[in-house]
Amino acid sequence: MDDYTLPFWIYLGVLTVFIGGAMKKILASHLSSAPPLVAWLGATVLVERLWALCLPAVLLALLGLACCLYSATRTGTSPATLPAHSKAVLITGCDSGFGNATAKRLDALGFEVFATVLDLSGDGARELQRTCSPRLTLLQVDITQPQQVQQALLDTKAKLGLKGLWGLVNNAGVCVNFGDAELSLMSNYRGCMEVNFFGTLNITKSFLPLLRQAKGRIVTISSPAGDQPFPCLAAYGASKAALNLFINTLRHELEPWGVRVSTILPSSYKTGQSSNHTYWEQQHKHLLQSLPPALLEDYGEDYLTERPWSCSRATPARPTPTSAPLSLPRRHRPGAAVATAAGALRCQRGPGVGLMYFIHSYCPFSISNRFLQKLFVKKKLLPLALRRQSGFDLNLSLHNNNNNNNNNNNEEKLK
Structure with a gap:
């Protein structure tokens, strides 16, 4: 030795x-x-x-x-479930997807659920009214509207009395568009930030006094796109990155108050908006009408037409909106993060997410970058300007080769 x-x-x-x-x-x-x-x-x-x-x-x-x-x-082993009696939970974005399924799950466990929806007369709200117990309260809330958030706070306080709020599930979120960062409109960036970051920030700050009072917990549904640079998701990823940093900071600051803060980073699942082809067609038409002519000329209309669907096809077809959260491991579903006595502070769950984070954390950047591109973007077309440039370079190369051949033939004749 x-x-x-x-x-x-x-x-x-x-x-x-x-x-x-x-x-x-x-x-x-x-x-x-x-x-x-x-x-x-x-x-x-x-x-x-x-x-x-x-x-x-x-x-x-x-x-x-x-x-x-x-x-x-x-x-x-399954984690121990907390007694649900007299515990109240507020869940945002319950019209469909994770929020809708989480509301049903926590109501079935015996929690008093406050479920926010955008439309009280919508299919998701009617389904919750039909399938859940009288303990569930529906609140019409657009989290980007401070007046509606404050009204929800007043309604919740009136019903809770002095017992405080045991849990907050920040589920509401939006992905405005798929597309290159340069092709994404400023309204797309602002739309994602308004809902995913500022809306969640607003509702979290508003309900924090009730959460501190009950020494409760906050569970936020974020995305791996906030940690890694997914192509075509610059606007969405930037908003989730801001959200992740806010939640991570909040985790340290609320520890002395006894409030537990968790983040769930799920894989790709079909929720209400992601499978709405009419919405994506409208977004595509709006993009074509709003882009500067010079930028549209550089990329080409065929590139823009092909691009959104090539990106969305890379997101594998996961379970339907109502069953999506239930396809996560039971102890890592949003409802389980609220209902169990212990759980991870950051859960990376869903098919392929663990492998993706492992490659991102331990492999060289070149490998991680190639992995994301091959997984998420199925490129078939280059931007029009690059195709023209490639064609020009090819023609120039052929022209030079012909000139070289002619020069060689002339030299042979002189000899």
């Missing part, structure tokens, strides 16, 4: 930390059979390095097996 130099010990320490972190990330990703396989490969490399120090490899192997068994045991 005296023969080993300082660089070797530094290398061994870095390798140990890296493999340990990688194993922890992979085992928490729930990627079917892949995590144990990769984890054991990493453990094998670590054992190989430690074997040179004459450490008992058998003990290390047993330790790895114990860790895997412990992880499997934890995955199979």
